Amino acid sequence: SPGAARADDGDATGAGGRAPGRDGKAGSLTGTLFEGKYQVGPMLGEGGMGQVYRATHILMRKDVALKVLKPSMSVHSEIVERFRREAESAARLSHPGIIAVLDFGRSLDGTFYLVMEFLEGHALTRALRDGAMDWARVCRLGVRMLDALAEAHRAGVVHRDLKPDNIMLQVNAAGEESLKIVDFGIAKLVEDGGPQLTAAGLVFGTPSYLSPEQAQGQPVTFAADLYAMGVILFQMLTGRLPFKAASTMELLAMHIQDPPPRVRDLVPGVPEALDELVLRALGKRPGDRPQGAAEMSAALARILEAAPMMPSVAAVTAPSTAAVTGPSAAAVTAPVPIPPPPPPPSMAAPSAGPGHARPGARLTPARLALAVIGVGALAGLLIFAISSMRSRKASGPAAPPAETASKAAGAAPMDAAPGMETGMGGAAGARTPDIPPPDRTRLEAALKSGDHARFSGKDKSIRKSIEALSNALRSDPALLADPALHAHLNASLLGRNHWHRQLTMKLIREHYAEASSDEVRFLLVALNDEKFDTDDRHELYTFVRSRGLSGGIDEEGYFTQQLRWGTSCEHRLEAARWFKEHGHRGNVAFLKAEAEKRSFHLASGVTQSSDCYRAVLQEAVSAAEGRTPAKAAP
Structure with a gap:
């Protein structure tokens, strides 16, 4: 997106x-x-x-x-x-x-x-390209980050998007490192009650650093920044993120319920106290994290003080062009006063401690769904990943995938993941009973009104309403050609709720899997809409092309969006190749601007170099300069 x-x-x-x-x-x-x-x-x-x-x-x-x-x-x-x-x-x-x-x-x-x-200077992101940092350097930089963060929190400002890209490292003439936190563009002013800036289509925050409460759309407090600091410290110490996934939805699911790995399991030389502090910062519940940035900073300072015999860390060599403007670097690098150590917090292993999911434990899908439905753009990121991706995590022998198990039992493939309807009492591998399909008269009436949620009698459940519609189509396949259904599916695909769009796509893939190109032509309404979500649009484009549909697709508009907003190298490379074959002079300015961009954001929020497609895009610029735009059909 x-x-x-x-x-x-x-x-x-x-x-x-x-x-x-x-x-x-x-x-x-x-x-x-x-x-x-x-x-x-x-x-x-x-x-x-x-x-x-x-x-x-x-x-x-x-x-x-x-x-x-x-x-x-x-x-x-x-x-x-x-x-x-x-x-x-x-x-x-x-x-x-x-x-x-x-x-x-x-x-x-x-x-x-x-x-x-x-x-x-340069962003912390660049320093992390060299891999894991010395733990003492991490502590020193961590103290400075947290001291700055503590000042923001005292002023009532929650940053909400802390990440290495927003931490600038500088070096003074003596080779001492200082830093500055930047980009308060999505900061929350705690007492202002102003807009939350989470309108549909605008996802604020970076998934790799989002706290569990942000991922679920819950109120954001200072503790969200401390969670992000835990992720950053983990990354600095190990050279990798605590959670890595193939998609944004799975990544957020991991933040919400998976216990983070221990730093010492990856880097044994890190002090145990530092490992424990990072683990505590990554607590799933805000109350399980340090009680403030100042407390976390003091803890890092104590770890440094407790290791007087540690190997010295080489000073960073200042580049010849380095210059620090604004407040002096000395003010940043001054010794940090060490308060008396508080009683050591009770730390437990992530498998059983507070705030960390136990192995085999699952986030209740129904509980997550309630948070997801009303959260706006961020809610769309979760889709139904929690239920579908994590249900196989239960301890014991692996259960067959839900859809395979459902088919083996003679059930509909659209059945929910285990526990969706039965709540926490649902056993792994269990499934909800089929909802009896409604009669055709009720279906047609509901489609014309644009409200198929009434089928199930439970309007608050998007999944149930989609399932009811799927059951109805299963019982009467003739409805697949109904113009009212076509209009309804297009409206669902263009809706604001990403979860709803994904469930609608699942229904389309199931019921139109064997359809001809003419039978899926109605989907051009959504596919050619420039407001359609970029990733969802790619999924729909791939599906209709698999059914043999090509005529009527606004490919220039589609590939323009993929090149500008695509969240994977594959999608952007595909767009660059299309422009290489079909681009014209009217595209040149746009293609040149895109070719000058050095990076973009993956679905996970991680910054990715554009080298994976830039060469083809530069070839597309040269090819497009020699073509005139095709004349529009009369």
């Missing part, structure tokens, strides 16, 4: 004014005097939402980072609110470890802008 567009689509620059050096490329504002006081230099980064420039305040002779919203984004209230929120959140904070916001406003031509201190 496209998610929330960022102005830092590359590793080089970001929303916090980060930059690897003084070089950049010319942008639309380069060379202008912005608002009569900012001489705009090279563009340091660009994304779907905006651009970041290096600029100089002409009176103060001070380099700054100028972030501007693209005009097309200024009409979206959610995006403007996020931009304003970034300014307000950071403006509340004054700490050497937090990016300083210097100015915010709207220019005479309507452009929203944000001015921040200019930083030389």
Whole structure:
């Protein structure tokens, strides 16, 4: 899914004014005097939402980072609110470890802008490319991150999107590391009661670092930031994330219920106290984590103090171009006062301790479903992965997959995963009784009204209503050609609820598996809608092509969306190849802009290099320059 567009689509620059050096490329504002006081230099980064420039305040002779919203984004209230929120959140904070916001406003031509201190350095993401870090270095950096986070929390600001991309590392002339936390664009101001910025189609937060409560759409507190810190510390110590999955849905399911691996199982040399602290930060319940960033920082400082004989860590060599602007690095690297140690927390193994799922335990699917249905865009990420993917985790001999077991029992393939209807009492491998199919008169009446939930008599259950519809189609296949059903399925595919869309796709795959191209042609309504979710649109495109349908598909629109928002190298490479074969001069500007992007976000939220498709895309640019657009049919 496209998610929330960022102005830092590359590793080089970001929303916090980060930059690897003084070089950049010319942008639309380069060379202008912005608002009569900012001489705009090279563009340091660009994304779907905006651009970041290096600029100089002409009176103060001070380099700054100028972030501007693209005009097309200024009409979206959610995006403007996020931009304003970034300014307000950071403006509340004054700490050497937090990016300083210097100015915010709207220019005479309507452009929203944000001015921040200019930083030389690089994101923690780049440092992690070298693998696991020395544990003492992790502790020192962790103290600085948590001290900055504690200041934000004291000011009533929850970051909500902590990750290595948003932590900028800097080095002073003495080779000492400092850091700054940037990008408060989706921060929650605890007392303001303002919009939560979770509208459909905009997914805020990064799945690899989301706390279990964020993944379930529950209220977000300071503890969510501490969970993200636990993930970051784990990644710094081990060189890998605690949870890895093939899809966003499975990844969030793991955050919600799977116990994290122990750091010492992967890196035996890490102190046991540090291993325990990371495990505690990754507690499934907010109350199981440290009680605050200050407490967690003090714990890291005590671990460092308790190891006076540890091997010295080589100082980081400062690059010749490094420069730190804003607060002095010394303020960041000053010794941290060590408070008296509190009583050691009760730590238990993840297999039995509070806040960690026991082996064989499953998150109740019905309980998750209640949270998922009303959560907006983030809820769509979960689909029904918890029930379908985790049901096989029960201890003992592996049960056959639910669908296979259902078929063996003569049941419908659309049956729910074990426990969905019976709650916690449902045994693994159990299934709910079939819902008796309604008669055709009731079905037709419901389809015409657009409300098939009434079939089951339980309107709050999307899964049950889809299952009731599936049973009805099974009992009377003639309904598959009903125009009312076609309109209803298209409406479901274009709906806001991702879970609903996935269940609808499952129904379509089952009942139209043997359909001809003409029989699935009605799906072009959803497939050619540019507002259709990118990943779901790819799934539908693959299905209709498998049924032999090709005519009528807006392939240029489809592959444009896949190239711009696709969440896998495979999807983007497929789009690049299409443009290589069919692109024309009208596509050249778009293709060039996409070819300049150095990275994109996978479905898991992890940043992926665009090298996997850029070469083909550059070939597509050359090929498209020699073709004229095809004339539209009369």
